[in-house]
Amino acid sequence: MDLTMCGLLVERAEELASLYEEHGNWNTVKEIWFEERRANRSTRGSSQKIYRVLTSRFKNAPADLPNPRDLPAVLDACATSRDKAQVLYPYLVADDALVRYVVHEYTHRLSSDHPDALDFSNETLMTILNQLEYADGTSFDYADSTTERWCEGFRSVMREIGVLENQQAIVGNPPSLGEIPLLVAMGYSYEKTEDEWFESPTGLLYLFQPSARWEELYDRAAETDTWEFVELHGSLQLRPVNDPYSWVSQEGAE
Structure with missing residues (x-):
């Protein structure tokens, strides 16, 4: 961290x-x-x-x-710098345990319709950080100035991926997703929990997409050449046509 x-x-x-x-x-x-x-x-x-x-x-x-x-x-x-940020963002979440801890807390708040679920003020962030307990039983304990710098850095990430609108904003909204970030988020969700991924799509959750949007996002993915709806066990399920990231080599060849 x-x-x-x-x-x-x-x-x-x-x-x-x-x-x-x-x-x-x-x-x-x-x-x-x-x-x-x-x-x-x-x-x-x-x-x-x-x-x-x-x-x-x-x-x-x-x-x-x-x-x-x-x-x-x-x-x-x-298509945009925001798209690039949304693609790079899950690499940060996967690598940084502290960021991942905080993101998980916000996705939980969003999924449970918590008031001001995407409030990224110092006060809210510090409340979340102070709940952190390490494996050895110790708590989060850093100087306020260090923690405040971290909070500003976290908000900068939220601005880059489109959750916060500007430098002054501290309360955000679920961002819109471009096609490439959507395909990466879909592939990440599927690869991480292949069996029941559509009930808890990790990539979409990390990008703060509420469950009310999932159906629309699944339809968008199915409109590409990469994903399709198939009938399995009597119901329609969304699956990658080939490997979830097979489109990457196609993009590189274009």
């Missing part, structure tokens, strides 16, 4: 993913990354921190998400 680096850093993440696709070796990527940073007179400490945080997300990415080597093709297919 990195309390001072809760952010998506979309452009830098895209740059690292492109280097990894090109060279296929993190050691080579690291050398090139720091050479370019030195040429641009970036501070080594800042460059190291960004590299460490972003590569951790890619190296530890679960198999349920697109392979980091395929990310450039996925990001190139995105």
